[in-house]
Amino acid sequence: xxxxxxxxxxxxxxxxxxxxxxxxxxxxxxxxxxxxxxxxxxxxxxxxxxxxxxxxxxxxxxxxxxxxxxxxxxxxxxxxxxxxxxxxxxxxxxxxxxxxxxxxxxxxxxxxxxxxxxxxxxxxxxxxxxxxxxxxxxxxxxxxxxxxxxxxxxxxxxxxxxxxxxxxxxxxxxxxxxxxxxxxxxxxxxxxxxxxxxxxxxxxxxxxxxxxxxxxxxxxxxxxxxxxxxxxxxxxxxxxxxxxxxxxxxxxxxxxxxxxxxxxxxxxxxxxxxxxxxxxxxxxxxxxxxxxxxxxxxxxxxxxxxxxxxxxxxxxxxxxxxxxxxxxxxxxxxxxxxxxxxxxxxxxxxxxxxxxxxxxxxxxxxxxxxxxxxxxxxxxxxxxxxxxxxxxxxxxxxxxxxxxxxxxxxxxxxxxxxxxxxxxxxxxxxxxxx
Amino acid sequence: xxxxxxxxxxxxxxxxxxxxxxxxxxxxxxxxxxxxxxxxxxxxxxxxxxxxxxxxxxxxxxxxxxxxxxxxxxxxxxxxxxxxxxxxxxxxxxxxxxxxxxxxxxxxxxxxxxxxxxxxxxxxxxxxxxxxxxxxxxxxxxxxxxxxxxxxxxxxxxxxxxxxxxxxxxxxxxxxxxxxxxxxxxxxxxxxxxxxxxxxxxxxxxxxxxxxxxxxxxxxxxxxxxxxxxxxxxxxxxxxxxxxxxxxxxxxxxxxxxxxxxxxxxxxxxxxxxxxxxxxxxxxxxxxxxxxxxxxxxxxxxxxxxxxxxxxxxxxxxxxxxxxxxxxxxxxxxxxxxxxxxxxxxxxxxxxxxxxxxxxxxxxxxxxxxxxxxxxxxxxxxxxxxxxxxxxxxxxxxxxxxxxxxxxxxxxxxxxxxxxxxxxxxxxxxxxxx
Numbered sequence: 001x002x003x004x005x006x007x008x009x010x011x012x013x014x015x016x017x018x019x020x021x022x023x024x025x026x027x028x029x030x031x032x033x034x035x036x037x038x039x040x041x042x043x044x045x046x047x048x049x050x051x052x053x054x055x056x057x058x059x060x061x062x063x064x065x066x067x068x069x070x071x072x073x074x075x076x077x078x079x080x081x082x083x084x085x086x087x088x089x090x091x092x093x094x095x096x097x098x099x100x101x102x103x104x105x106x107x108x109x110x111x112x113x114x115x116x117x118x119x120x121x122x123x124x125x126x127x128x129x130x131x132x133x134x135x136x137x138x139x140x141x142x143x144x145x146x147x148x149x150x151x152x153x154x155x156x157x158x159x160x161x162x163x164x165x166x167x168x169x170x171x172x173x174x175x176x177x178x179x180x181x182x183x184x185x186x187x188x189x190x191x192x193x194x195x196x197x198x199x200x201x202x203x204x205x206x207x208x209x210x211x212x213x214x215x216x217x218x219x220x221x222x223x224x225x226x227x228x229x230x231x232x233x234x235x236x237x238x239x240x241x242x243x244x245x246x247x248x249x250x251x252x253x254x255x256x257x258x259x260x261x262x263x264x265x266x267x268x269x270x271x272x273x274x275x276x277x278x279x280x281x282x283x284x285x286x287x288x289x290x291x292x293x294x295x296x297x298x299x300x301x302x303x304x305x306x307x308x309x310x311x312x313x314x315x316x317x318x319x320x321x322x323x324x325x326x327x328x329x330x331x332x333x334x335x336x337x338x339x340x341x342x343x344x345x346x347x348x349x350x351x352x353x354x355x356x357x358x359x360x361x362x363x364x365x366x367x368x369x370x371x372x373x374x375x376x377x378x379x380x381x382x383x384x385x386x387x388x389x390x391x392x393x394x395x396x397x398x399x400x401x402x403x404x405x406x407x408x409x410x411x412x413x414x415x416x417x418x419x420x421x422x423x424x425x426x427x428x429x430x431x432x433x434x
Numbered sequence: 435x436x437x438x439x440x441x442x443x444x445x446x447x448x449x450x451x452x453x454x455x456x457x458x459x460x461x462x463x464x465x466x467x468x469x470x471x472x473x474x475x476x477x478x479x480x481x482x483x484x485x486x487x488x489x490x491x492x493x494x495x496x497x498x499x500x501x502x503x504x505x506x507x508x509x510x511x512x513x514x515x516x517x518x519x520x521x522x523x524x525x526x527x528x529x530x531x532x533x534x535x536x537x538x539x540x541x542x543x544x545x546x547x548x549x550x551x552x553x554x555x556x557x558x559x560x561x562x563x564x565x566x567x568x569x570x571x572x573x574x575x576x577x578x579x580x581x582x583x584x585x586x587x588x589x590x591x592x593x594x595x596x597x598x599x600x601x602x603x604x605x606x607x608x609x610x611x612x613x614x615x616x617x618x619x620x621x622x623x624x625x626x627x628x629x630x631x632x633x634x635x636x637x638x639x640x641x642x643x644x645x646x647x648x649x650x651x652x653x654x655x656x657x658x659x660x661x662x663x664x665x666x667x668x669x670x671x672x673x674x675x676x677x678x679x680x681x682x683x684x685x686x687x688x689x690x691x692x693x694x695x696x697x698x699x700x701x702x703x704x705x706x707x708x709x710x711x712x713x714x715x716x717x718x719x720x721x722x723x724x725x726x727x728x729x730x731x732x733x734x735x736x737x738x739x740x741x742x743x744x745x746x747x748x749x750x751x752x753x754x755x756x757x758x759x760x761x762x763x764x765x766x767x768x769x770x771x772x773x774x775x776x777x778x779x780x781x782x783x784x785x786x787x788x789x790x791x792x793x794x795x796x797x798x799x800x801x802x803x804x805x806x807x808x809x810x811x812x813x814x815x816x817x818x819x820x821x822x823x824x825x826x827x828x829x830x831x832x833x834x835x836x837x838x839x840x841x842x843x844x845x846x847x848x849x850x851x852x853x854x855x856x857x858x859x860x861x862x863x864x865x866x867x868x
Contacts, residue, residue: 041851041852042578042579042582042849042850042851043850043851043852059493059494059495060493060850060852061493061847061848061850064850064852066626066849066850068626068627068849069626069849072625072626072628075628078628078629080582080585080586081579081582081586081851082586096586098586100586133850133852134852134853137852137853144476145476145515148476148514148515151514152514152515152516152530152532152534191506192500192502192503192506193502194506194509194512195512394839394847405828413495413828414495415476415500415502415503416476416477416494416495416498416500416567417475417476417477417515418475418477418494418498418567418568418571419568419571419853
């Protein structure tokens with residue numbers, strides 16, 4: 001295709017290579033538009049398995065796929081790694097943090113969400129999120145480091161703080177990570193630390209509401225609590241973390257104080273979107289207001305999808321989850337192609353595919369339409385669905401073989417304290433030289 | 435074994451879980467001594483394959499093995515992750531940077547080496563080493579980031595600087611990494627960056643001496659130069675980097691200046707050892723002076739092995755390489771066991787196993803005794819030996835399958851710009867929120 005032909009085609013700018021943006025870009029591949037996908041990372045992250053990186057089961061590369069590789073055979077789709085600083089709707093362009101200019105005829109805002117600390121600064125400083133890849137890698141390093149530090153700590157109370165892990169948030173992320181931590185501590189680490197009483201380690205799951213997995217049918221939430229407790233997780237319902245005092249004393253709303261070196265914050269996310277001129281219309285939650293066609297209110301060539309936007313279903317905003325974003329991405333791609341052909345835009349209709357979560361080895365829960373799965377069958381359903389949606393044949397093969405191996409051998413192969421920068425530990429890692 | 439029995443047994447403290455220290459600890463496993471292995475990392479690093487992490491072929495976990503896992507079935511070997519601040523020979527103890535005390539009856543100093551910048555500060559600030567795991571991960575991130583940055587750079591000279599990679603040092607590490615970079619750029623990245631002229635990328639290998647692989651027979655060094663040049667590496671012999679000026683202008687001794695965003699320093703290593711009381715006797719190179727039994731001069735219960743020490747062969751110090759360290763580690767373990775039984779110590783005799791290096795796909799060189807291998811057969815020899823020495827059956831399986839897959843498909847599966855901290859890039863990676 002010549003340069004002249006290319007510039008004649010409508011330019012679609014997709015901001016964000018997450019579930020929504022990537023689906024949109026793939027759906028537009030090979031179609032009569034020029035697509036530019038911009039993300040601040042060079043990879044698409046399969047967030048649902050991030051907790052398995054943070055618990056030493058998977059390598060980062062097994063859940064993160066270079067965007068360029070995914071899209072490499074698509075001649076009309078290009079990729080740029082950049083942070084977007086602002087968008088000028090009147091001029092039809094987005095400006096990168098380094099001054100790069102990205103012009104568009106159609107814009108798709110799919111910038112996702114980040115951990116929401118609800119403005120509690122002491123919590124934000126003291127805790128780990130579990131939303132992006134650096135979170136997962138830093139958490140893996142930190143958790144392993146806690147046991148190394150506990151081993152060297154001579155003061156009993158301080159040692160117990162290294163062995164206390166507080167997971168805040170009883171949604172799927174919190175449930176899955178609490179379960180995975182407990183398995184790591186019960187099944188794998190005792191052999192690594194024969195001279196430490198690993199059984200003293202505590203995993204405490206704190207949820208403000210009165211049951212776990214609030215978005216699931218109540219019976220599955222109850223089952224999940226019992227299954228986690230059988231595995232050794234202490235579940236605290238109706239409990240809220242209000243702050244963290246010096247030296248890692250975590251305060252709860254009921255006055256209780258827990259001394260823990262590790263606080264994992266999975267209690268919520270908030271939308272992320274660049275600054276725009278004029279400012280984006282936002283809901284109280286901070287999500288971008290869109291109409292039933294997923295157009296940003298007041299704009300006729302700008303869509304917003306996924307966690308960043310508040311698409312409505314029966315008057316209520318859709319949950320901030322991957323299937324919702326993927327469906328919206330495909331819908332928007334189809335609408336842009338309709339518009340290019342002169343057809344009118346159609347409203348978005350979300351088709352509910354159900355919810356699922358895993359609790360640990362041989363235990364999962366799923367609710368699909370009227371169907372309720374739990375235990376082994378729920379776990380298998382979870383494994384199959386997640387393998388299916390994972391990108392790349394080789395990655396599926398690797399992850400499946402890891403799961404299988406781990407099922408029989410109880411191993412966690414990636415027990416590395418390794419970062420490209422010093423860790424958060426009390427222990428120094430600098431090198432001394434002569 | 436009871437606590438009383440344990441304390442009655444001689445305590446061996448091994449500092450460093452590299453090739454020398456790990457061999458020593460494994461050889462002492464199951465023997466009538468109590469071994470404590472201390473390292474500042476929780477893993478053993480298989481350094482010879484580090485350049486494959488830095489060139490996106492292998493995951494960190496495939497060349498790094500948790501020390502606790504390697505030693506987990508050895509009841510008389512314990513592991514501590516700590517940085518040693520100093521050693522007190524008179525008291526027989528080592529003190530950790532955090533104040534932890536490790537007492538010993540026998541001490542083995544196996545603290546290895548680190549990148550040697552020969553005091554050129556501007557080089558140290560501007561370059562990447564290729565010696566430990568954070569080096570390899572940071573370099574992988576940076577190299578991929580260079581192409582992303584080049585794509586966004588509009589000024590031609592600045593763009594070329596992002597595409598210029600200067601590797602300093604014509605030993606095995608420099609040769610192997612220069613070859614791997616060229617393959618990554620020629621065979622893999624063009625498909626990732628269809629809108630960038632990847633052929634403009636330059637890999638320049640700078641060596642101060644008049645041939646590559648100086649420790650190898652001359653004909654293999656010459657063959658290596660030709661093989662690298664055929665692959666597109668610019669080889670500069672008799673050239674030295676003297677400094678780096680602002681904005682990445684790398685100065686050579688002959689007055690030439692090369693503008694390069696990437697400087698990889700593989701020009702030498704220097705020994706690392708903790709401070710001691712009294713100070714360690716050192717050679718001019720900084721290596722610990724040892725006698726023919728590998729005892730530190732002036733000490734009768736302190737050994738030093740590997741890169742940190744200067745074991746002599748025919749009056750010259752042994753090369754700072756893995757086989758030398760491994761043999762010394764096994765020797766020292768055997769000597770400690772002899773001493774425990776009241777037998778006199780024996781001198782260390784190094785058995786030369788030869789040298790080998792790989793240049794890239796289907797090309798390697800090896801010199802074993804009178805044997806000279808090069809080309810495909812040299813490459814196969816390199817693959818087999820490195821697989822053999824890699825730790826862990828599963829890791830061998832994974833690495834072998836990666837190599838095989840890569841041989842036929844020319845892939846580099848770990849093309850992630852991902853760290854647990856912001857990257858070194860000009861491009862910002864912070865997130866913006868509403």
